[in-house]
Amino acid sequence: MGVDGIAAFCKDLNVEPEDPVMLVVAYLLNADQNLEIKKNNWISAWASLNCSKIADIKKTLPTIREEYLGPKSPNFKLVYQFTFQFARAENQKSLSLDTAVEYWRLLLSDRFKYLDKWIQFVTTQHRKAISKDTWNLLLDFAETDLDAYDTEGAWPVLIDEFVDYLRGGA
Amino acid sequence: MMKGGAMVKKEAKMRIRAFPMTMDEKYVENIWNLLKAAIQEIQRKNNSGLSFEELYRNAYTMVLHKHGERLYSGLKEVVTNHLENKVRKDVLHSLNNNFLQTLNAAWNDHQTSMVMIRDILMYMDRVYVQQNNCENVYNLGLVIFRDKVVRYGSIGNHLRVTLLNMIMKERRGEIIDRLAIKNACQMLMMLGIETRHVYEEDFESHFLKQSANFYVIESQKFLEENSASSYIHKVENRINEEADRATHYLDESTEPRIVEVVEEELIKGHMKTIVEMEGSGVVHMLKNNKMDDLACMYKLFGRVTEGHKTIGEAVSQYLREEGKALVTQANDEQSQQTNAVTYIQNLLELKDRFDDFLTKSFSNDKYFKQVISGDFEYFLNLNPRSPEFLSLFIDDKLKKGVRGLSDVEVESVLDKSMILFRFLQEKDAFEEYYKRHLARRLLNLKSASDDSEKMMISKLKSECGCQFTSKLEGMFKDMTVSNTINEEFKNHLQNTGKSLNGVELAVRVLTTGFWPGQNAPAPIVLPRIPNQAFDVFKNFYLAKHSGRILTLQPSAGTADLNAIFYGNKKGTEEEGDNVRNVKKHILCVNTFQMLILLMFNTREKLSYEEIREETSIPERDLTRALQPLSVGKATQRILSKTPKTKEIEKTHTFSINESFTSAFHRVKIQQASARQGEAEPERNETRRKVDEDRKHEIEACIVRIMKSRRHLNHNTLIAEVVEQLNKRFQPSPLVIKKRIEGLIEREYMKRSDQDRKMYIYLA
Numbered sequence: 001m002g003v004d005g006i007a008a009f010c011k012d013l014n015v016e017p018e019d020p021v022m023l024v025v026a027y028l029l030n031a032d033q034n035l036e037i038k039k040n041n042w043i044s045a046w047a048s049l050n051c052s053k054i055a056d057i058k059k060t061l062p063t064i065r066e067e068y069l070g071p072k073s074p075n076f077k078l079v080y081q082f083t084f085q086f087a088r089a090e091n092q093k094s095l096s097l098d099t100a101v102e103y104w105r106l107l108l109s110d111r112f113k114y115l116d117k118w119i120q121f122v123t124t125q126h127r128k129a130i131s132k133d134t135w136n137l138l139l140d141f142a143e144t145d146l147d148a149y150d151t152e153g154a155w156p157v158l159i160d161e162f163v164d165y166l167r168g169g170a
Numbered sequence: 171m172m173k174g175g176a177m178v179k180k181e182a183k184m185r186i187r188a189f190p191m192t193m194d195e196k197y198v199e200n201i202w203n204l205l206k207a208a209i210q211e212i213q214r215k216n217n218s219g220l221s222f223e224e225l226y227r228n229a230y231t232m233v234l235h236k237h238g239e240r241l242y243s244g245l246k247e248v249v250t251n252h253l254e255n256k257v258r259k260d261v262l263h264s265l266n267n268n269f270l271q272t273l274n275a276a277w278n279d280h281q282t283s284m285v286m287i288r289d290i291l292m293y294m295d296r297v298y299v300q301q302n303n304c305e306n307v308y309n310l311g312l313v314i315f316r317d318k319v320v321r322y323g324s325i326g327n328h329l330r331v332t333l334l335n336m337i338m339k340e341r342r343g344e345i346i347d348r349l350a351i352k353n354a355c356q357m358l359m360m361l362g363i364e365t366r367h368v369y370e371e372d373f374e375s376h377f378l379k380q381s382a383n384f385y386v387i388e389s390q391k392f393l394e395e396n397s398a399s400s401y402i403h404k405v406e407n408r409i410n411e412e413a414d415r416a417t418h419y420l421d422e423s424t425e426p427r428i429v430e431v432v433e434e435e436l437i438k439g440h441m442k443t444i445v446e447m448e449g450s451g452v453v454h455m456l457k458n459n460k461m462d463d464l465a466c467m468y469k470l471f472g473r474v475t476e477g478h479k480t481i482g483e484a485v486s487q488y489l490r491e492e493g494k495a496l497v498t499q500a501n502d503e504q505s506q507q508t509n510a511v512t513y514i515q516n517l518l519e520l521k522d523r524f525d526d527f528l529t530k531s532f533s534n535d536k537y538f539k540q541v542i543s544g545d546f547e548y549f550l551n552l553n554p555r556s557p558e559f560l561s562l563f564i565d566d567k568l569k570k571g572v573r574g575l576s577d578v579e580v581e582s583v584l585d586k587s588m589i590l591f592r593f594l595q596e597k598d599a600f601e602e603y604y605k606r607h608l609a610r611r612l613l614n615l616k617s618a619s620d621d622s623e624k625m626m627i628s629k630l631k632s633e634c635g636c637q638f639t640s641k642l643e644g645m646f647k648d649m650t651v652s653n654t655i656n657e658e659f660k661n662h663l664q665n666t667g668k669s670l671n672g673v674e675l676a677v678r679v680l681t682t683g684f685w686p687g688q689n690a691p692a693p694i695v696l697p698r699i700p701n702q703a704f705d706v707f708k709n710f711y712l713a714k715h716s717g718r719i720l721t722l723q724p725s726a727g728t729a730d731l732n733a734i735f736y737g738n739k740k741g742t743e744e745e746g747d748n749v750r751n752v753k754k755h756i757l758c759v760n761t762f763q764m765l766i767l768l769m770f771n772t773r774e775k776l777s778y779e780e781i782r783e784e785t786s787i788p789e790r791d792l793t794r795a796l797q798p799l800s801v802g803k804a805t806q807r808i809l810s811k812t813p814k815t816k817e818i819e820k821t822h823t824f825s826i827n828e829s830f831t832s833a834f835h836r837v838k839i840q841q842a843s844a845r846q847g848e849a850e851p852e853r854n855e856t857r858r859k860v861d862e863d864r865k866h867e868i869e870a871c872i873v874r875i876m877k878s879r880r881h882l883n884h885n886t887l888i889a890e891v892v893e894q895l896n897k898r899f900q901p902s903p904l905v906i907k908k909r910i911e912g913l914i915e916r917e918y919m920k921r922s923d924q925d926r927k928m929y930i931y932l933a
Contacts, residue, residue, distance in 0.1 A: 093915065133914045133921070140926055154884030154927040157908050 012054050024068040027082040084135045094129035112142035121165050134158050198237050201228045212283045213252045230293040238298030253318045270350040277357050284311035309363050316361040352419035385435035397450035399463040402470050405436045433473045441480040452484040464531035482541045493549030510562035518586050547593040557600035565607040569616045580622050598898040599860045605686045644684035652678040662710050670703040694724050694786045697768045729764035731757045736828050758838040762795035775825045793818050798839050805832050868909045876931040884927045
């Protein structure tokens with residue numbers, strides 16, 4: 001199934017393509033960047049969710065939403081980390097900054113209270129692509145208390161710099 | 171022998187009487203009275219008429235018949251009586267007149283009489299006393315004497331006061347009766363009965379307290395009036411005096427105690443004040459090289475804890491200031507070579523100075539040695555150019571033309587340099603600089619002696635291991651091999667009859683990995699003849715060593731050119747023939763300059779742009795090559811430049827300066843950066859290379875550690891990396907972190923899923 005198929009699929013489900021739940025779907029289907037989905041994956045994924053018709057899928061959507069995107073869901077991490085290689089262009093090791101910012105807005109708006117400052121920081125000070133390590137650990141960072149932040153800890157350098165940025169009030 | 175009156179009269183008939191098994195009261199009473207009288211006589215010093223045997227027997231009898239207690243308590247009573255009513259009275263009378271002597275006499279008498287009394291009552295000592303666990307006769311006497319006489323209210327006080335006053339007087343310089351005090355102290359010691367309690371309580375504790383007070387006051391006075399060194403001498407004197415006092419007439423055991431008091435009051439309480447005294451304290455002593463004073467202070471302060479530490483801190487502070495001053499002044503761009511040499515020279519002198527202090531004043535104390543080393547390490551690394559300077563210094567010593575130092579002297583200077591080297595934290599930067607300077611020396615044939623060079627390298631090797639020096643040794647080898655190649659080339663030319671068109675070629679073949687800074691140089695266009703000569707060599711070499719590639723390094727080569735200067739046209743047409751001063755010279759230039767000058771064989775005038783186009787020499791090198799030739803010293807100006815400004819611009823033109831003169835036939839053109847230091851860009855280059863190398867070393871280290879440990883947490887990893895690399899340089903945790911991230915990116919390792927702080931090695 002290609003891009004158009006996905007678009008149609010979304011329409012059937014009454015879901016916007018930009019809805020984060022589509023990311024979950026992509027994750028479950030193991031889609032790659034180009035949204036190329038193998039038929040086998042398609043079948044096995046929906047089968048594991050007990051869906052055989054579009055209607056079923058529609059019904060299961062809220063559950064999926066809850067399971068994967070809910071604030072306390074442990075699976076969110078998986079989706080979030082998956083998003084990195086999903087959003088990455090081919091042949092690139094890092095994620096371009098603009099794309100990263102977009103996806104961050106999509107996924108982290110309710111989870112990361114410093115999101116805006118973060119975006120401001122990376123777009124003005126860093127301005128380079130984002131590495132996988134930094135991407136992954138940003139989620140951890142979002143979940144840690146700023147006061148408990150350990151500068152000697154194993155955080156990526158960019159996040160260290162961000163904390164300085166926050167603290168220096170720059 | 172006088173017979174006692176209470177003897178039982180025998181019957182006329184001689185009968186061996188059975189020993190009375192029981193005694194009646196009266197009998198006992200009689201015996202006791204007999205003994206009592208005897209004791210009293212003894213106390214009155216009238217013992218000569220007494221029968222020892224008789225008295226002993228009577229005492230024996232009493233004890234045997236179980237009347238020991240009566241005897242004992244009776245004895246007690248008699249002695250107490252005598253001491254209270256006679257002896258004490260006498261002593262009290264003498265309170266203001268010969269007190270000590272009287273007391274001493276009474277004591278002696280008491281001792282003597284108690285000995286005799288003890289002898290008489292020895293059986294009681296052996297039997298009754300043992301059985302009843304009470305004091306033996308002699309000790310009993312001591313106790314009574316102590317309690318009834320010595321410790322009797324006014325006597326006790328007066329004794330103490332008298333003794334203390336006398337000592338005070340002596341401290342003030344008066345003469346006193348030492349013997350009297352000695353006797354009194356001995357008495358007190360003995361009254362303690364195998365302990366020193368009496369002496370301590372009645373005398374020593376008060377003595378120590380009084381002394382402490384005395385010295386508190388004295389120390390204040392001394393400090394106000396004296397400089398540090400005279401204060402110290404005064405303290406030493408006082409200590410000796412007190413020790414003396416203790417040994418001579420107090421009890422010996424008091425010596426350490428009183429000395430401690432003096433140390434406490436005169437030294438410990440005022441250590442900082444003494445050390446920091448304006449104009450005479452430690453700093454003053456160091457500045458003025460007062461070795462002896464420092465030695466005295468060291469010795470004195472060694473007596474108290476923290477004494478040396480206090481001195482050490484002052485020394486350290488001073489040394490750090492001095493070092494810092496030396497280190498921060500040498501940042502002038504000009505005349506770098508002199509700067510480097512003086513910089514290091516000054517540091518070496520400073521080190522020598524303090525080593526002197528160490529031996530002469532601090533008796534090579536390990537603590538002070540550490541302090542000095544720590545300080546040197548501190549300020550040496552304050553200046554980031556220290557590694558460079560040290561290398562330049564050594565460079566200077568190893569070059570030709572150094573004012574005839576003998577081999578031994580050279581070695582000793584190098585040894586001292588090694589000491590400084592050990593203090594460097596950025597040893598890898600030093601290595602880089604050393605390589606460059608060595609390369610320059612070798613290529614320009616400036617080494618004074620191969621042996622000295624090799625000696626330096628072996629010193630570095632034993633300090634840092636082979637890895638450090640393998641490249642340096644490689645450079646040497648290249649030089650030797652090159653010489654051989656040149657010989658063989660000469661033979662080759664002879665044998666094959668090839669000609670180089672009058673060019674004498676000497677080639678040095680450098681192995682790329684060993685020599686610094688040689689990356690692919692910009693290819694320049696050689697003039698025809700040198701080019702051909704080089705090709706001949708190239709073919710010759712590659713025939714011998716196929717599979718290798720030779721690249722010409724124009725920045726490192728030199729050329730000797732024969733030059734003819736036709737001189738100015740002198741005179742006017744009226745004078746007839748023009749007189750020309752034709753001069754011939756040999757010009758020693760570098761490769762770039764050779765290219766430029768040869769161009770003028772065919773052309774009169776060339777612009778900067780033209781030169782650049784034809785030779786393809788990069789701009790920077792071209793400017794640097796032209797500078798000494800055209801705008802340098804007059805004795806070097808081979809070329810004339812139009813316009814005659816100091817700067818070289820693209821539009822300027824050059825021509826041969828026909829009126830060039832020089833006193834020498836062979837003219838050596840000094841290079842642009844005349845001093846052997848480095849210009850700013852080169853220094854940056856070296857810095858960049860060092861940083862680059864460090865990145866690789868850190869990464870290699872991380873991988874090595876992770877490979878062997880498999881998984882490790884962040885902080886431990888950082889700590890291990892720092893430790894392993896410490897001998898070369900000191901990486902900051904931030905830099906290491908960046909490298910870790912890089913390695914994660916390249917999938918050499920990853921973070922653990924459970925614990926963000928744990929890293930796992932990916933094979």
